[in-house]
Amino acid sequence: MNIFSLALIVLVGILFFVLFFHxxxxxxxxxxxxxxxxxxxxxxxxxxxxxxPAFIVLFVFIIxxxxxxxxxxxxxxxxxxxxxxxxxxxxxxDPDFRRGILNNLGWLLIVPTLSTFxxxxxxxxxxxxxxxxxxxSIIFMxxxxxxxxxxxxxxxxxxxxxxxxxxxxxxxxxxxxxxxxPQAWLTISIWNNLFLMAIMIWIQTGLALVIFxxxxxxxxxxxxxxxxxxxxxxxxxxxxxxxxxxxxxILVIWxxxxxxxxxxxxxxxxxxxxxxxxxxxxxxxxxWMFRGGGDSGRGSVLAFCIxxxxxxxxxxxxxxxxxxxxx
Amino acid sequence: MTKKISFTSILAQILLLLFxxxxxxxxxxxxISSLRDKDVLAISGWWTSFITTxxxxxxxxxxxxxxxEKDGYFFIEDNLFGDKKPKExxxxxITSKDINGYEIKNTATFKDGSEITLSKNGNYSWKSKEAFxxxxxxxxxxxxxxxxxxxxxxxxxxxxxxxxxxxxxxxxxxxxxxTLIPLIICSFFAYSLTWMKFFGxxxxxxxxxxxxxxxxxxxxxxxxxxxxxxxxxxGVSAKSYPGIxxxxxxxxxxxxxxxxxxxxxxxxxxxxxAARVDGATHYDTFIKIVVPLSIPAFASIxxxxxxxxxxxxxxxxxxLDKNPSEIILTAKLKxxxxxxxxxxxxxxxxxxxxxxxxxxxxFSLQRYFxxxxxxxxxxx
Numbered sequence: 001m002n003i004f005s006l007a008l009i010v011l012v013g014i015l016f017f018v019l020f021f022h023x024x025x026x027x028x029x030x031x032x033x034x035x036x037x038x039x040x041x042x043x044x045x046x047x048x049x050x051x052x053p054a055f056i057v058l059f060v061f062i063i064x065x066x067x068x069x070x071x072x073x074x075x076x077x078x079x080x081x082x083x084x085x086x087x088x089x090x091x092x093x094d095p096d097f098r099r100g101i102l103n104n105l106g107w108l109l110i111v112p113t114l115s116t117f118x119x120x121x122x123x124x125x126x127x128x129x130x131x132x133x134x135x136x137s138i139i140f141m142x143x144x145x146x147x148x149x150x151x152x153x154x155x156x157x158x159x160x161x162x163x164x165x166x167x168x169x170x171x172x173x174x175x176x177x178x179x180x181x182p183q184a185w186l187t188i189s190i191w192n193n194l195f196l197m198a199i200m201i202w203i204q205t206g207l208a209l210v211i212f213x214x215x216x217x218x219x220x221x222x223x224x225x226x227x228x229x230x231x232x233x234x235x236x237x238x239x240x241x242x243x244x245x246x247x248x249x250i251l252v253i254w255x256x257x258x259x260x261x262x263x264x265x266x267x268x269x270x271x272x273x274x275x276x277x278x279x280x281x282x283x284x285x286x287x288w289m290f291r292g293g294g295d296s297g298r299g300s301v302l303a304f305c306i307x308x309x310x311x312x313x314x315x316x317x318x319x320x321x322x323x324x325x326x327x
Numbered sequence: 328m329t330k331k332i333s334f335t336s337i338l339a340q341i342l343l344l345l346f347x348x349x350x351x352x353x354x355x356x357x358x359i360s361s362l363r364d365k366d367v368l369a370i371s372g373w374w375t376s377f378i379t380t381x382x383x384x385x386x387x388x389x390x391x392x393x394x395x396e397k398d399g400y401f402f403i404e405d406n407l408f409g410d411k412k413p414k415e416x417x418x419x420x421i422t423s424k425d426i427n428g429y430e431i432k433n434t435a436t437f438k439d440g441s442e443i444t445l446s447k448n449g450n451y452s453w454k455s456k457e458a459f460x461x462x463x464x465x466x467x468x469x470x471x472x473x474x475x476x477x478x479x480x481x482x483x484x485x486x487x488x489x490x491x492x493x494x495x496x497x498x499x500x501x502x503x504x505x506t507l508i509p510l511i512i513c514s515f516f517a518y519s520l521t522w523m524k525f526f527g528x529x530x531x532x533x534x535x536x537x538x539x540x541x542x543x544x545x546x547x548x549x550x551x552x553x554x555x556x557x558x559x560x561x562g563v564s565a566k567s568y569p570g571i572x573x574x575x576x577x578x579x580x581x582x583x584x585x586x587x588x589x590x591x592x593x594x595x596x597x598x599x600x601a602a603r604v605d606g607a608t609h610y611d612t613f614i615k616i617v618v619p620l621s622i623p624a625f626a627s628i629x630x631x632x633x634x635x636x637x638x639x640x641x642x643x644x645x646x647l648d649k650n651p652s653e654i655i656l657t658a659k660l661k662x663x664x665x666x667x668x669x670x671x672x673x674x675x676x677x678x679x680x681x682x683x684x685x686x687x688x689x690f691s692l693q694r695y696f697x698x699x700x701x702x703x704x705x706x707x
Contacts, residue, residue: 003496006496006497006499006500006568007500009500009568009569010500010503010568013572014507014511017508017511017512021511025608025610026610029608029610029611032608043523044525046523046608046609046610047519047523049515050515050516050519051516051519053512053515053516054513054516054580055516055531058534058535058577060550061546061573061574061576061578061580062541062578062581063534065545065547066545066546068548069545069546069549072548072549079552122346125339125343128336128339129336129340129343132343135343135344138350139346139347141354141689143689143700144688144689144696145638145686146637146638146640146681147638147640148638148660148664148678149657149660149681151661151664153354153356153357153678155674156357156360156675157353159671166371166372168371168372168373170353170356170372170374173372173374202350210697210700210701211700211701214697234335263542263543263544265641266641269640270660270661270664282641285544285547286641286644289548289551296548296552299547299548300548303542303544303545304545306542307542307545309542310540310541310542313540314540314541317537318533318536321536
């Protein structure tokens with residue numbers, strides 16, 4: 001498709017929504033101003049105009065699918081016949097599924113921890129150094145890059161050439177320079193997961209960094225100065241003042257990265273496609289959606305497993321929201 | 328200040344520098360590699376590209392067709408590099424066992440008694456007492472100096488021959504509406520959640536907050552089958568641009584609404600009430616007061632959603648075809664990873680092209696990007 005016809009569809013698509021809101025409200029304004037009555041009827045129409053598009057989209061793309069996915073997980077692969085717990089018992093017995101669960105747990109344990117830790121350390125370092133802003137900017141940059149782009153970047157780093165050749169991958173070049181044999185890193189079972197996680201940590205540290213940076217500024221200087229006058233070392237200040245102060249922020253960042261990691265798909269799909277025992281739930285689910293014409297039952301079970309991971313966070317968010325509303 | 332503090336400060340600087348180097352090196356290496364000649368890229372690390380290095384290469388002389396006779400000898404004369412970019416030769420050899428046995432000025436003698444001399448720029452003269460009889464020339468091994476050199480050739484190739492140019496345009500056609508449509512819909516939605524009174528408002532807000540964390544994967548199978556049914560019913564393709572716009576709108580709706588709601592409720596209530604008392608309708612208030620005040624919030628949300636859509640792979644894979652007129656950059660890049668896995672000149676360049684727009688946005692609008700992320704993290 002050429003650029004002009006694409007531009008035209010894009011324009012029509014956007015204008016459709018602009019015009020919908022404009023005309024419906026324009027007509028309503030006309031009646032509201034004319035009638036001058038107590039505006040109950042017009043008001044309820046107005047509410048509908050304001051809410052309906054968003055609500056329909058929310059319903060079609062989030063609310064209905066959540067229940068439909070749960071329903072489909074009890075049906076066969078085309079979603080017609082009820083099969084009870086069959087898909088779930090398949091999952092428990094499936095070695096790929098078990099491997100996926102284990103890998104996902106590994107990701108959940110390591111990536112949020114290290115990203116948060118690095119983010120916190122770098123935010124602290126950068127805050128007291130004159131070129132800290134530039135440093136933060138550089139470390140934050142991977143946040144803008146796609147997972148696939150990051151995949152290419154890191155595949156290049158992990159590139160492997162035979163022992164006799166010049167290594168063009170950075171990691172193997174260092175390995176060889178230190179006097180070791182070059183390795184095909186991505187094919188070493190179990191350990192290769194760590195090399196994939198490194199990519200996510202490389203990306204998410206930036207997120208932790210900027211949020212911590214903002215939060216650090218809220219620590220009153222008097223507290224820090226008082227500690228320094230009392231002779232506390234910088235390390236002591238870090239552990240005894242800064243970390244307790246940032247507890248809430250640490251929790252928030254941890255949660256954000258956890259949610260992201262639960263859904264991790266792109267990195268693995270681009271780097272190994274689940275080979276060499278690197279599969280995670282999201283990749284298995286994608287596989288089952290399309291493998292052999294697709295199996296919506298098994299795919300739904302896998303999606304639901306990812307969902308289970310976020311339910312505690314979901315409940316916590318709602319609880320917090322209710323608490324805030326009552327204030 | 329005491330000495331101890333300046334020591335920790337130096338330590339802190341070194342530590343931070345290590346972090347910075349570790350974080351920038353991967354991207355920097357990719358960028359440098361995308362600018363290198365594809366032949367050198369495949370055989371030497373990108374870190375060697377800044378200094379003049381020695382490279383070993385093999386060329387072949389011309390055969391019998393070009394020989395001529397002079398003073399009783401037969402000659403074949405030409406330039407080793409032919410149409411290729413010339414290099415500065417430092418030494419050469421005529422057997423694979425001894426690839427740099429001869430200095431430039433020396434004469435090498437083949438087994439059959441013929442002699443060859445080679446000059447720095449690749450010109451050679453091959454002399455024999457008897458006429459040359461072989462069509463194929465001899466192999467010449469050279470050691471040449473390769474000074475730092477960078478080129479945009481890879482970009483030309485990837486953009487026009489590999490079809491990344493079209494994918495680039497397609498990605499824009501996905502990303503712009505997928506960012507603007509949720510922004511339009513959600514700003515009305517967030518307004519009503521903040522300033523309108525109606526039955527079920529709190530419940531609706533709770534649903535939005537719950538939807539924030541629902542994984543995308545929960546929606547894929549049901550929405551895809553809805554699309555398939557819809558496509559079959561109206562005889563159109565299930566995979567289309569409007570389809571993916573709406574999917575991205577759906578998946579970005581909760582976070583966009585939540586961010587906007589968070590922002591709107593911080594606006595002064597009195598202002599809205601004053602406008603209402605003056606007889607302004609909700610739509611007037613929305614257009615004349617709320618929208619102008621929300622521009623910074625819109626900017627943050629626009630950037631977040633645009634980057635998310637631009638960088639997305641999964642939604643693009645599921646809701647768009649893989650043919651050239653619909654494929655997006657990330658999907659194309661993944662395809663190249665599979666089919667051209669060893670062609671690093673294509674992969675590095677392709678990756679850099681796909682990153683160009685996000686990086687541009689990042690460096691020019693970083694402040695809004697950070698503001699959006701921080702605002703979004705307040706609740707999680």
